[in-house]
Amino acid sequence: MYLCVLYTKKQTTVSRIKIKEALSQEAGSNITVKGWVRAFRSNRFIALNDGSTINNIQIVVEDTFAEDTIKQITIGAAIAVTGDLVESLGKGQKVEIQAKEIQILGTATPEEVQKTILQPKKHNLETLREQAHLRFRTNLFGAIFRIRHAMAFAIHQYFNNNGFYYLHTPIITGSDAEGAGEMFRVTSLDLNNLPKTEDGKVDVSQDFFGKETNLTVSGQLEAELGAMALGQVYTFGPTFRAENSNTSRHLAEFWMIEPEVAFADLQDDMQLSEDFMKYVIQYALDNCKDDLAFLQQREINEDKQKPQAERHDMSLIERLEFVVNNEFEKITYTEAINILQRSKPFKKKKFKFPVEWGVDLASEHERFLVEKHFKKPVVIFDYPKEIKAFYMRNNDDGKTVAAMDVLFPGIGEIIGGSQREERLDVLKEKVKDFNIEEEHIWWYLDTRKFGTAPHAGFGLGFERLIMFVTGMSNIRDVIPFPRTPKNAEF
Secondary structure (H helix, E strand, C coil): CCCCCCCCCCCCCCCCCCHHHHHHCCCCCEEEEEEEEEEEECCCEEEEECCCCCCCEEEECCCCCCHHHHHHCCCCCEEEEEEEEEECCCCCCCEEEEEEEEEEEECCCHHHHCCCCCCCCCCCHHHHHHCCCCHHHCHHHHHHHHHHHHHHHHHHHHHHHCCCEECCCCCEECCCCCCCCCCCEECCCCCCCCCECCCCCECHHHCCCCCCEEECCCCHHHHHHHHHHHCEEEEEEEEECCCCCCCCCCCCEEEEEEEEEECCCHHHHHHHHHHHHHHHHHHHHHHCHHHHHHHHHHHHHHHCCCCHHHCCCCCHHHHHHHHHHCCCEEEEHHHHHHHHHCCHHHHCCCCCCCCCCCCCCCHHHHHHHHHHHHCCCEEEEEEEHHHCCCCECECCCCCEEEEEEEEECCCEEEEEEEEECCCHHHHHHHHHHCCCCHHHHHHHHHHHHCCCCCEEEEEEEHHHHHHHHHCCCCHHHCCCCCCECCECCC
């Protein structure tokens, strides 16, 4: 005898709707919203925000609520509100909620709030960084991190739509993709009792991996291996640099996007970078309108406090449209040097850094080319081989490599890429010139023995992109928890 049990799907109802959705609805429904109190005026008007939008919804509180409940509605408190969505009589919002029920989910005492960035006053960015666990609650950082999410989504969407495969490259590695050596070491050895070899050196054979390992500076070399089998791949993950650079443009931990494409040359690489950047920036313009409008107005207000020479020539949204609506200018490194040497700033000795063939361009040179000379995004290619990495393909002139940098207004270099050296004999010679031990990258060299082919790729620092899209000038303000020299808080 069998017992037959019939399961029926229980009808579930959503207990709350997001404030972004509530603000777009027509009046007339009964809804529940939950969020954090941004302001409470006259014990009657609550400004509530749940992070789904930069805009608050106004809650109108009647005098029928208990005094104990009213006392707990303070800035920073988390509450749930059920009530009628009605047309707003005030300016600035189409609808508001007439509260019928208020539940206190989490209190925030005014005394504690006064010690934090949640208090309703303007704070400098350094103070906000010191309270990174709370800065998501501010309008500024809410906007930045919603845009950061949108850009991450757009990046994955672009590559998926164009037939790329997402490749997870290792975070712990035994190789140095840049040949720079500025890496964080990874070890499981007891630092107070290090094993030693007979000659007194640390015996790394007893370490977890049996060799020296580091946190990766790039997933590029591994991505090349994937591209040489899957055709086109991309990485999007954390990378680490142990550079003691305490500046507004450097982080010790940041995120990189690195596509690699088989059967592609430098021209293909430049075209891919342009198409990719236009796509993701257009996505921001289409999908982050409220946050961009807020950030643009903030920048305008900040500019009013600056000398005229330091103000932006274009607004934030104009700079984004500037990239989308202009074809990128493509010039060689040699042409760039010639333009700079003929420029007024060079002749009047206004440039801080030297301009001569063989020297890498500084940010001031890159921005002059983009903002003053061409007035559009610029791609510079064919750089001197001495200032570029070992894996970049040698050009026939014997002096340059097939490398390219993409330059944007206000930020300078945002993308760096190249055609990779696919010829085994040339690559082995370059490895030797850069003092890289072949045994460390034998697997990279090995791919050139099995159906080598032209291939190319580039790297984009995700935080550099977010700086450009948000208009923020310090890279520490576009990553949730910045890692910098002497700072690993949170």
